[in-house]
Amino acid sequence: MDLSDSVLDHLRQVAALPDLSGTRYELEGEIGRGGLGVVYRARDRQLGRHVALKVLDAALAGEAPLIARLEHPAIVPIYEAGTLPDGRAFYAMKLVAGARLDQYVGRQTTRGDGPPHLVERLRVVRRVAEALAFAHSRGAIHRDLKPQNVMVGEFGEVYVMDWGVEGVAGTPAFRAPEPGLDARSDIYALGALLEFVLPALPPPALGAVARKAMSADRAARYADVAGLLADLERFQEGLAVEAWREPLLHKVRRFWSRNALLLWLLTAYAVVKFVLFFWGRR
Amino acid sequence: MDPDTAIGGPHDHFPSTQRWLLDAVAAGLPDEALERVAALYWKPVYRFIRLKFRKDNEDAKDLTQGFFASALEREFFARFDPAKASFRTYLRMAVERFAANAHAAGNRRKRGGDVEFEPICEEAAATESPEAAFDREWQRQLFALALDDLRAFCDSAGKRLQWLVFEAYDLEAGERASYAALAERYGIPETSVTNYLAWARRTLRGFVMERMRGVTSGEREWREEMSRLWI
Numbered sequence: 001m002d003l004s005d006s007v008l009d010h011l012r013q014v015a016a017l018p019d020l021s022g023t024r025y026e027l028e029g030e031i032g033r034g035g036l037g038v039v040y041r042a043r044d045r046q047l048g049r050h051v052a053l054k055v056l057d058a059a060l061a062g063e064a065p066l067i068a069r070l071e072h073p074a075i076v077p078i079y080e081a082g083t084l085p086d087g088r089a090f091y092a093m094k095l096v097a098g099a100r101l102d103q104y105v106g107r108q109t110t111r112g113d114g115p116p117h118l119v120e121r122l123r124v125v126r127r128v129a130e131a132l133a134f135a136h137s138r139g140a141i142h143r144d145l146k147p148q149n150v151m152v153g154e155f156g157e158v159y160v161m162d163w164g165v166e167g168v169a170g171t172p173a174f175r176a177p178e179p180g181l182d183a184r185s186d187i188y189a190l191g192a193l194l195e196f197v198l199p200a201l202p203p204p205a206l207g208a209v210a211r212k213a214m215s216a217d218r219a220a221r222y223a224d225v226a227g228l229l230a231d232l233e234r235f236q237e238g239l240a241v242e243a244w245r246e247p248l249l250h251k252v253r254r255f256w257s258r259n260a261l262l263l264w265l266l267t268a269y270a271v272v273k274f275v276l277f278f279w280g281r282r
Numbered sequence: 283m284d285p286d287t288a289i290g291g292p293h294d295h296f297p298s299t300q301r302w303l304l305d306a307v308a309a310g311l312p313d314e315a316l317e318r319v320a321a322l323y324w325k326p327v328y329r330f331i332r333l334k335f336r337k338d339n340e341d342a343k344d345l346t347q348g349f350f351a352s353a354l355e356r357e358f359f360a361r362f363d364p365a366k367a368s369f370r371t372y373l374r375m376a377v378e379r380f381a382a383n384a385h386a387a388g389n390r391r392k393r394g395g396d397v398e399f400e401p402i403c404e405e406a407a408a409t410e411s412p413e414a415a416f417d418r419e420w421q422r423q424l425f426a427l428a429l430d431d432l433r434a435f436c437d438s439a440g441k442r443l444q445w446l447v448f449e450a451y452d453l454e455a456g457e458r459a460s461y462a463a464l465a466e467r468y469g470i471p472e473t474s475v476t477n478y479l480a481w482a483r484r485t486l487r488g489f490v491m492e493r494m495r496g497v498t499s500g501e502r503e504w505r506e507e508m509s510r511l512w513i
Binding site: 013033 | 418429430452455476477479488490509512513
């Protein structure tokens with residue numbers, strides 16, 4: 001059978017579309033493509049709302065049903081999971097309006113206030129870390145954490161999406177070097193995510209946190225996500241992080257900046273006392 | 283609800299009958315494996331040789347034939363390492379080496395190699411690289427084989443009308459008729475037109491995946507190749 005280019009392209013397109021007949025969903029368009037499948041925008045006819053429909057190339061496998069049961073404010077809620085008539089698995093998820101983390105970090109707003117400040121970036125990473133910690137406590141891992149799988153919503157809400165199923169290859173820049181993926185591989189990806197949101201010349205302590213999480217040696221990484229989160233909190237509170245043995249000068253500077261007000265007051269008190277002492281002797 | 287389209291209902295894709303490529307070779311069926319490969323790759327290889335080495339029709343045919351004829355002798359399958367490349371890429375590179383050697387030998391025979399080749403008067407030669415043409419022909423042939431499977435299945439399963447509707451709509455190279463016009467042409471409700479199309483596309487997809495399974499080394503390569511195929 002001879003197929004013209006236009007017929008071939010048409011077939012490539014229509015054979016790829018998920019067959020939603022017999023479901024409550026109506027296809028509206030494609031949102032994006034990942035390693036395991038395609039995400040579509042669809043309309044739930046029964047509830048009259050829009051959803052994100054992820055159609056997987058593979059059958060629903062491994063821990064996918066477990067992930068569907070994860071309920072956390074930073075994990076995109078899955079409304080329904082099932083199998084299409086063509087054998088492909090699908091999830092219907094909350095459709096999140098917002099920007100992917102890679103877009104969010106590089107955005108220029110219309111008000112011209114530029115990309116988000118470091119404090120805001122760290123807030124997003126901490127939110128992602130909390131979601132990961134929760135998933136790990138339930139025995140699930142992400143497998144493919146990267147900026148493209150994190151959404152920042154219109155109201156600042158953070159969602160981790162695209163929880164991986166067995167067999168996902170991961171994305172090279174965020175994938176741990178070991179062949180078998182586990183919770184520490186997610187920690188590696190979280191470190192890579194942290195590094196991604198940091199400025200070109202990051203505070204040394206934060207750079208050290210990212211490097212520790214991304215150690216090639218799994219045993220040298222944080223034992224769990226809570227360890228990384230604790231280091232981020234320490235940094236934000238002006239304390240020393242575990243990931244970095246800071247030089248004395250840096251310690252003094254950190255001590256000064258953490259106790260600046262008190263030190264200025266003490267200095268002022270000492271200066272006043274000093275002046276009064278000499279004034280009294282005149 | 284149409285039983286063909288019910289979620290979790292009867293599926294019109296079949297349990298796989300194709301072994302992975304290397305499994306078939308390991309099971310002592312290299313001829314069967316080669317047959318599958320040749321069915322899918324003959325045309326892409328032919329086209330690649332024509333464009334890459336600027337061979338005329340007959341020479342390209344001979345080289346293509348020669349490549350497949352000697353594949354088993356050269357332990358073609360044994361040398362394939364799925365960790366290094368997809369089978370498609372491996373085969374294209376093997377063809378390139380084979381044809382380059384034959385090309386060089388031909389030049390030597392003609393003393394000096396100042397041979398003029400027949401120009402390829404095809405638009406594709408100017409706009410498409412031989413590698414892109416190879417991939418395009420691969421897609422085309424994969425769908426052509428799957429369409430043969432679909433038509434045969436429709437004939438044997440009493441779904442001739444489904445095929446006719448699908449053929450009239452999805453295989454139409456010109457302007458497509460509306461669903462209403464097709465419904466009138468075949469004396470069926472418009473909803474049946476959309477259901478038949480959905481069924482045929484779904485079943486075609488199954489056949490495409492099945493054909494692909496027979497020429498890939500395993501789940502991962504299969505999935506990667508499938509994701510390159512869909513638009």
